[in-house]
Amino acid sequence: MxxxxxxxxxxxxxxxxxxxxxxxxxxxxxxxxxxxxxxxxxxxxxxxxxxxxxxxxxxxxxxxxxxxxxxxxxxxxxxxxxxxxxxxxxxxxxxxxxxxxxxxxxxxxxxxxxxxxxxxxxxxxxxxxxxxxxxxxxxxxxxMDVFIRNSVIQFYSVCGEMDDARRVFDESDEIDVVSWNSMINGYARNGHMSEALDMFDKMPKRNNVSWNSVLGALTKFGFLDDAYRLFVEMPRRSLVSWVVMISGCAQNGRPKEALALFREMLSLQQEPNSAILVSVLSACSHLGALHHGNWVYAYIEQKHVKIDSILSAALIDLYAKCGIIDLAMQVFGSTKKKCVSTYTAAISGLAMNGRSKEALQLFEAMKAEGISPDSISYIAVLSACSHEGWVDKGFHYFNSMSDVCGIKPELDHYACMVDLLGRAGLLEEAERFVASMPIKPDSAIWGALLGACRVHGNAEMGQRVGNLLIHSDQNHDGHYILLSNIYAESMKGEDAEEVRKTMRKRKVKRVPGYSLIELDGVVHEFLAGDRSHEKTGKVYHAWDEIVSEIKKFGYNAETRGVVFDVEEEEKETLVGYHSEKLALAFGFMSTKPGSLIRIVKNIRICSDCHSAFKLISKVFRRKIAVRDRKRYHHFEDGHCSCMDYW
DNA sequence: ATAGGGTTAG
Structure with a gap:
């Protein structure tokens, strides 16, 4: 030079x-x-x-x-x-x-x-x-010009000092649409919805940002119906509006709506961005909607959307949650730039599908790659140990969290450990573990212990923990059901009924157990004892036929846990017509013999369904994959991938 | 130069 x-x-x-x-x-x-x-x-x-x-x-x-x-x-x-x-x-x-x-x-x-x-x-x-x-x-x-003033308003809002922000706003004679939007955002961000809506109503002129801010606040706090109404009313929907609406549905337990919105978006020739694709994939994962997921994957490839480490995690999760772990691992292998989320999706996918040993190997490989685990990857590792009953390994990883990685265990990690001990039948140890926790146990911790009490038939501890729970967390339906079942199983029908009465008296909303099955791209939903499906007569008939067949091979319906009196309309929700059984029957009558059946369930599979499905897989030579709240059960030739430990 | 969305893995 x-x-x-x-x-x-x-x-x-x-x-x-x-x-x-x-x-x-x-x-x-x-x-x-x-x-x-x-x-x-x-x-x-x-x-x-x-x-x-x-x-x-x-x-x-x-x-x-x-x-x-x-x-x-x-x-x-x-x-x-x-x-x-x-x-x-x-x-x-x-x-x-x-x-x-x-x-x-x-x-x-x-x-x-x-x-x-x-x-x-x-x-x-x-x-x-x-x-x-x-x-x-x-x-x-x-x-103060309008720029400074707006940055001051923004500053106070972010720090949660809305009164100060309001003072600056009120004291100014020069206010523009940005000032209004900053105030609305500040109120919304700090959870003051009514003030946000009030300002939205009062502002002289709204722009896109104003609408999207209110929309975002409504979906963030789960007011999805109000959000949708606003979404319909909006003068113009930008890409941001679609992102807010679709991710809002996907994150608030409305995956079907997320998919419907996505379809609407495409029909309006609006191009999705990668955030939307990730949300849509997540909705598919929740539903076990493999056809939809495959379609999204094809769309991504056709449009040459860049598969970054986040999109890759969403795809891995999709295939893992649809029970096709080999395909999930193929996606993992073909992802060039992997981050801790990509690994975590694969680790938990392996564990969920009964391949915990490989899950732990992958965790070690990740560390060897120089990628540091975070608190979520430890959840995946601990739950892998829990699935297999690996108590010592679980403790090893739990201790290494803070010793090696400097990550402080949170409530979720403690819950994994309680689950691990409890499911392994070490109930006393689990209770001592809870007592030794340095942070106050929440209801999830006690819930894990309660679940273990039921599995291992410890009525004494179950009653103690259950009563504590329905007292401290009165709106959680699952605790009442578990406790009432524990009473019923130890022949205390009256106590069981008493718990049910309390539950009704407190008007606890019951989230029903359901099962989903996807056929030709349509997701069908069944509740226990459900008669709302259009082919319901045939479905029940199909199930009864299946039962009479497997009875020849020694099937005996288990009635554990249903000895107490139930109301008339509840009688049909007995074990005999659990939702996964109806879904399976529907799958049988709608698919070719020998093809795989995939079912997704929101709560854990009961032992009667489990033994019935094992027999069915042998007698009818059918592979059946059931994803329950915790993990996959791959039934084949009379066995289950969980080895009857779940 | 000021305001809005962002997804994932338990």
Whole structure:
């Protein structure tokens, strides 16, 4: 490079990376060229703003080489850089350093300076610092333009100080649509829905952002029906609106609606982005809707959508949750850039499908790759141990969490351990484990223990834990049912009925057990004793035929847990017509002999269904895959992949 | 230069 022939500013002209900038800069220094500080402007801006930049370098140059032309602009640039992500952790001290230097040089911060300062305070939630800046503004009686004012409102909203945000809003005579939207967002973000809606009603002119903010708040808090009404009413739906609506449904237990919206979106020629595809895949996973999922996968390939590590995790989860673990692992293998989520999806998929040994091997492989496990990957590992009854291994991993990885176990991890001990029949140890917890056990922990009490028939502990639970967490239907079953199974029919009565008296909403089966791209749903399906007569007939066949091979209906009196309409929900049995019968009459049947269930499979399905798989030579709340049961030739441990 | 969405793995 003929540096001496070039004007100083052009030296940086061709630089594209921070490395090249630094190289060029060092050339300047090495050759001792007497360059004016103004020539450093390009490298300061680049270091401050480019994602690959180096804010510390920018500060260094700025602090020691100042006296530049139009310097306030450059100071603002550096603060703007600090306010963005790569200033993380050092925003407060660095911005103060820069401000001090400005003061030394007698430079006055302007509107831009403050806008960026508040942006930084919002991004890093440095409340005290932001307050100080606000004080500086007032003290210097700096004229607040609409940009600063909105950044102050934004700052207070993010910090959860809505009263302060409101004061700034109310005291201004110049308010624009952004100010209104910032207030609405702030209220919504902090859970004050009625205030958000009130402002939405009052604002003089709404734009897309206003509508989407309210929409987002409604779906975030689970008011999906209201959200949908708003969605229909909206003057214009942007891509953001679709993302909010579809991910809202997918995350709030409305997967069917998510799929319906997705179809509507496509029919309107609106192109989905990858966030939507991930949500849709997640909805398919929940439903076990393999046809839909396959269609989405085909769409992704046809449109050449980039399969990043998140989209890949969603695909792996889809196939794992549809019981096709080999295909899930194929997707895993073909994913170039894997992140901890990609691995975790594969680990839990393997464990869910009865291949826990490989799950743990994959966990080790991930660590060997240099990818650090996070708290969710530990959940996957602990539940793998739990599926197999590997108590020692479970404790090994549980201890290594904090010892090796520095991850503090949370309630979910403790719940896994209680589940692990409880299912292995170590009920006393499980109870002692709960007693030794450093954090207060929640109802999920006690629920895990209660579940184990039922499985192992420990009536004494079951009653104790169950009564504690229905007292402390009164709206959870499952606890009443478990406790009542525990009573019933220890021949205490009256106590069982009493629990049911309490449940009715408290108007606890019962979420029914259901089973889903997908046929030709349509997801069919069955409840226990359900008679709403259009082919219901044939379905019941088909099941009765199946039963008479397997009875010849020794099937005896188990009636454990149904000895207590139930109301007339509940009688039909007895074990004999559990939802998975109806779904299976429907599958039998609608598919070719010998083909695989896949069923997805929202609660755990009962032991009667389990033994019936084992026999069916042998007698009718059918592979049956049932996904229950916890895991997969792959039935084949009289056996189940869970080895009867679940 | 100010405001909105973001998905995944238990």
């Amino acid at each position: 003929f540096l001496h022939n070039l004007p100083f500013i052009s030296i940086f002209h061709k630089c594209k990376t921070i490395k090249q900038f630094k190289e060029a800069h060092s050339q300047l220094v090495i050759r001792g060229l007497n360059h004016p500080p103004a020539s450093l402007r390009p490298i300061i801006s680049f270091s401050a703003l480019d994602p690959s930049g180096d804010t510390n370098y920018a500060i260094l140059l700025l602090l020691f080489r100042t006296c530049l032309a139009s310097p306030v602009f450059l100071f603002n640039t550096v603060i703007r850089g600090l306010a963005r992500s790569h200033g993380r952790g050092t925003f407060a001290p660095s911005s103060l350093l820069v401000l001090n230097r400005m003061a030394e040089l007698n430079l006055t911060p302007n509107n831009f300076t403050f806008t960026f300062l508040f942006q930084g305070c919002s991004n890093f939630c440095t409340f005290d610092l932001g307050r100080q800046f606000h004080g500086m503004l007032v003290k210097n009686s700096l004229e």
